[in-house]
Amino acid sequence: MPTVLVTGANRGIGLEFVRQYLAGGWRVWAACRQPASAASLSALAADGHGRLSVHAIDVEDPASIDRLAADLAGIPIDVLINNAGSSGAPTNGGPRPNAAFGQASWDQWLTMFRVNVFGPMRMAEAFAPHLEAARGTILTLSSQLGSMALNTSGSVYGYRATKAGANAVMKSLAIDLKARGIKVVTVHPGWVKTDMGGPSAPVEPADSVRGMRTVVSGLTAEASGGFFNYDGTPLP
Numbered sequence: 001m002p003t004v005l006v007t008g009a010n011r012g013i014g015l016e017f018v019r020q021y022l023a024g025g026w027r028v029w030a031a032c033r034q035p036a037s038a039a040s041l042s043a044l045a046a047d048g049h050g051r052l053s054v055h056a057i058d059v060e061d062p063a064s065i066d067r068l069a070a071d072l073a074g075i076p077i078d079v080l081i082n083n084a085g086s087s088g089a090p091t092n093g094g095p096r097p098n099a100a101f102g103q104a105s106w107d108q109w110l111t112m113f114r115v116n117v118f119g120p121m122r123m124a125e126a127f128a129p130h131l132e133a134a135r136g137t138i139l140t141l142s143s144q145l146g147s148m149a150l151n152t153s154g155s156v157y158g159y160r161a162t163k164a165g166a167n168a169v170m171k172s173l174a175i176d177l178k179a180r181g182i183k184v185v186t187v188h189p190g191w192v193k194t195d196m197g198g199p200s201a202p203v204e205p206a207d208s209v210r211g212m213r214t215v216v217s218g219l220t221a222e223a224s225g226g227f228f229n230y231d232g233t234p235l236p
């Protein structure tokens, strides 16, 4: 049975990954910050025929990552989905993350770097043995906002910097982990209707995730390290 581990699995795109892989017959480890209050995951787990379990990972907390890696020691993982992400949206009434030049909130920048860059790197380090055992794939949710070539509108400084950073990290991982049989890919999920994307977003989570699953399943060793749109189009 193929296996997948998803971070930030309690809502939005992460929850949809869980739904689709579960429906496809996979064994799913769903990681989120607060399993006790992850009602949608609990409901799925109740119907999951023992193929879904829910685990606590805060990607800002390395100990929580190492704990699950140890619990799953010796178990091959086919796909690791680094989905957990932060747009730096204010929880304390601070300025918005896409604030104009001169209005950066450095606390928000730090949170975004910890979640969007350190998190996927720490996950890759902790779960490399599990991925190696399956000759598996790391999929990291990036954003077209991380592309230099596609930046025609400016602003969104912190979030852009972290997604560009995630792309840089994943590119190096693709090179360094190649000899261990691990493939790596970064994907822009589209502008998706979630808490982060907002209600005006044109792409449904189901369509985004269906596309990204196809990108993963079709990824060749030669394409490892690439950056793609959710429909499989290469991005600069």
Ligand SMILES: NC(=O)c1ccc[n+]([C@@H]2O[C@H](COP(=O)([O-])OP(=O)(O)OC[C@H]3O[C@@H](n4cnc5c(N)ncnc54)[C@H](OP(=O)(O)O)[C@@H]3O)[C@@H](O)[C@H]2O)c1
Residues within 6 Å of the ligand: 007, 008, 009, 010, 011, 012, 013, 014, 032, 033, 034, 057, 058, 059, 060, 082, 083, 084, 085, 086, 087, 115, 141, 142, 143, 144, 188, 189, 190, 191, 192, 193, 194, 195, 196, 197, 198, 201
């Ligand atoms: N939606 C879009 O249009 C869009 C576009 C481009 C890229 N993306 C990327 O796609 C990914 C998923 O986005 P989404 O739209 O589903 O976002 P979302 O609805 O805001 O959900 C974000 C998820 O990340 C989790 N998370 C945040 N900080 C975390 C941490 N420190 N540790 C563990 N989990 C954490 C959240 O958990 P809590 O519930 O505990 O907060 C939640 O499960 C993100 O990486 C995002 O940057 C989204």
